[in-house]
Amino acid sequence: MAPGNIGIVGAGLVGLGWAIVFARAGHAVRLYDNAPGAAAEARRTIALRLDDLRQAGLIDEAPATILARVSVADSLAEALEDALYVQESVLERVDVKNSVMREIDALVGPATWIGSSSSGLPASLYTEGLGCRDRCLVAHPVNPPYLAPIVELVPAPWTSPATLDSVRTLMQAVGQAPVTMSQEAPGFILNRLQAVLLMEAWRLVEAGLASVADVDLTVSQGLGLRWAFMGPFETIDLNAPGGIADYARRLGGLYRDIAAETTEQRGWDNELIARIEAQRREVLPEAELVARSAWRDRRLMALALHKRRMDSADAAGTDPAATPGTQ
Amino acid sequence: MAPGNIGIVGAGLVGLGWAIVFARAGHAVRLYDNAPGAAAEARRTIALRLDDLRQAGLIDEAPATILARVSVADSLAEALEDALYVQESVLERVDVKNSVMREIDALVGPATWIGSSSSGLPASLYTEGLGCRDRCLVAHPVNPPYLAPIVELVPAPWTSPATLDSVRTLMQAVGQAPVTMSQEAPGFILNRLQAVLLMEAWRLVEAGLASVADVDLTVSQGLGLRWAFMGPFETIDLNAPGGIADYARRLGGLYRDIAAETTEQRGWDNELIARIEAQRREVLPEAELVARSAWRDRRLMALALHKRRMDSADAAGTDPAATPGTQ
The missing domain is CATH 1.10.1040.10 (N-(1-d-carboxylethyl)-l-norvaline Dehydrogenase; domain 2)
Known part of the structure; x- marks a missing residue:
């Protein structure tokens, strides 16, 4: 899939994680958040995360090259313009998602697919009345999506099969591991x-x-x-x-x-x-929760690198376990 | 815990896995199986597994040094003589375990603890009438125990607290990760x-x-x-x-x-x-099950090495994720 424009709506932890996934794969990412300054702040966090990923050996390009693909959109319209795909990552509340999706519906072009990062609310709860509803679905990541490849694709009853196929292809192309539910169910898979x-x-x-x-x-x-x-x-x-x-x-x-x-x-x-x-x-005393979370992120990065090397060796038919020091 | 004699009763896949665990840690292991030739065959398999572990970087000693600690016992009495601990790893059937445990009871010294590798049968089903019953418990591994450290310790109602403590200490000393149930429950943890x-x-x-x-x-x-x-x-x-x-x-x-x-x-x-x-x-076609199992074992070895290196780095306060190529 050729690089295109990706709109990220909601620039919290989930939204900025998605920005890294798409920018890492070569797409032009436009970050939007209705809280003033939030998208710019998220972009600064992305710069830090890209440095971590580079240090861990998980990205080959220079962090600045990837960061240059992420821009801050000053309006929702700017984030959605000519977008191949929009990843909605706002607060997990039906009223909030409903309101944002209505705004997206009024602005989005006819060829754009819209995935929601919702971890529990099915798309049927906030897309039913929309003109774009056949191009909407849930695309639920695990945090952070640039380290945990899984993404659950969950169609609403009105999501078109073409949308499901296209978003699945896009997710595979950017290095995620999409799985598909046949219909909505609480908690997804x-x-x-x-x-x-x-x-x-x-x-x-x-x-x-x-x-x-x-x-x-x-x-x-x-x-x-x-x-x-x-x-x-x-x-x-x-x-x-x-x-x-x-x-x-x-x-x-x-x-x-x-x-x-x-x-x-x-x-x-x-x-x-x-x-x-x-x-x-x-x-683990409460005072150590933050430090332990940083430890978890380092371990997740190291595990991601380990798995990537093992998968590459599998694909090449070599056995890295036979070469101490390389896995 | 100083090196001692360990008796392994039942030299199938589980028994030989345990032999590697104890021999790797410096104990003298005596393998016994009532099927003629089975223990000698298991010892040959152990030699192959030790070569694999050495190639994977998971043991520091020469495989021959570790293998020299494993001997074949020609009788149950020989396997149990002066044993610090006996790991019973026979067929998962109450009548079989019952019969073997009665034989062990008749031969074992008063200072020996006896753990059963049972994956589901609680020790109360086959130790009740034994003189040594207060020194018996379930010590359930995941296969292969030399790659998956977990071991579930499950006391029968008559297992003494000292037995539980001692076997726990022994398991930790040989590099396993013991967990303890307070009482028997189907499936353990x-x-x-x-x-x-x-x-x-x-x-x-x-x-x-x-x-x-x-x-x-x-x-x-x-x-x-x-x-x-x-x-x-x-x-x-x-x-x-x-x-x-x-x-x-x-x-x-x-x-x-x-x-x-x-x-x-x-x-x-x-x-x-x-x-x-x-x-x-x-x-996965059925014809590829065996090859895929070998792949799983390589991946488990590589993951064990990865985790060991990460744990060492954690303990040393260094961050291997910051040094590409070392984890």
Whole structure:
């Protein structure tokens, strides 16, 4: 897909993350935010993030070259002009999204697709009455999208198949990993999977069966290792001699019994929240949250670089694991 | 903990994986299997695995030095003699474990702890009548334990606190990451978390909401990235300005609603298994399962090395992400 104009509406953390994704891929990005100065501030943050990415070895071009593709739009109209694609990244509230989408509808050209970064609100809640509604869908990223490639594409009932196909192609072209839902469902794919695992994690602690720290270790030193480069289906497909059907026949009953047993949950009331929080604060004092978040970002960058090198070696048919020091 | 004798009972894939863990840490390992020749065959496989680990940069000693610590025991008595710890890794069937544990009970000294590699059967089902029962517990690894450090320690009602403490200390000393359950529960921690996520993954495909390939991408390119180095609690603790309590108040209701909606599951019947399998076989033909498993093992080794280097850099206070080419 040839480089084009990309409009980013809403220049918070999500919007500036998207700006990096599109500018990194060669597109001209126009950042707009209705709060005065917010887009210019976001562009300064983008400059810092590009320096981090360059230092980590995650971008090949000079940060200034990529930054030069990001401009601040003084009006919504300027951000949308001749746009190939618009990424709406405003506050996660139906009334706010509704109002912004109506403004976009009045200004946008007939060939522009519009994706919403909504992490939970389906597009049907704020695009129904729009003239451009067949070109609207949810394109939900994980933060930050320039390190976590996944993007969930969720069509409203009136989203055209051509829109879904085109946005999917665009996302692949800019290096993201688009996945598609056939229709809207609460939590989309990612948060549905996260929801069930989190509910069970909380339940284990609530029942006194395990500590917060031990549940975290079980994932970070066990379950999460394969899941960082294979999904859950591929994991079980490789865990029985006859593949996934063999695995399902051996373990399906056990998993169903366990899952059925995990439905007695009282929800996260204040008392339980306080207990879980107390355990987390023993592991990490509140004063260290910011520093730990910076650590997480460094680890995510290093993991992204590691995965990129491994994927390149896979594609080239070489085995970097045989060459210590290069992966 | 000073090097001692470790008895491995059952020399299948799990037993030989444990042998590598203990021998790598300096212990003298005695491998026993009641099938003639099985332990000697396992020792030859261990030699191959040690070469792989050396090539991947995951062991510092010469493979032959580590292999020299692994001997084949010709009898169960020989494997158990003066053992600090016994890791039982026989077939996952109550009658088989029961029979082996009775034999162990008759031979084992009074200072030996006994851990079972059982992935699902709680120790109470096969240790109740034993004289050594207060020194028995489940020590469940993820395969292969020399790459995935997690080990779940699950006490039977009669397991002594001293046993739990001692085995925990031993596991930490050999480089594993032990987690402890307060009491037995089906699936322990790891498979409970895996069960709920898998059930929802299957449900998404069953309902036609997403494909097998897209569910896998959602984890491998999104959810699984943080989980490879942080657990689910730490992930959400860093995903809201005020930490985990702030996050729980914002999103607890949504997750509970999603989780409540995921309970209508018909189980994995043959028709559904066939549908899921057909999708997986489009992604990976059956003939490629073995090659893909070898790929998974290379990726697990590379990820283990990556994490080790990042952890060392964290401990040293340096930032390897700032030094391209070293992580």
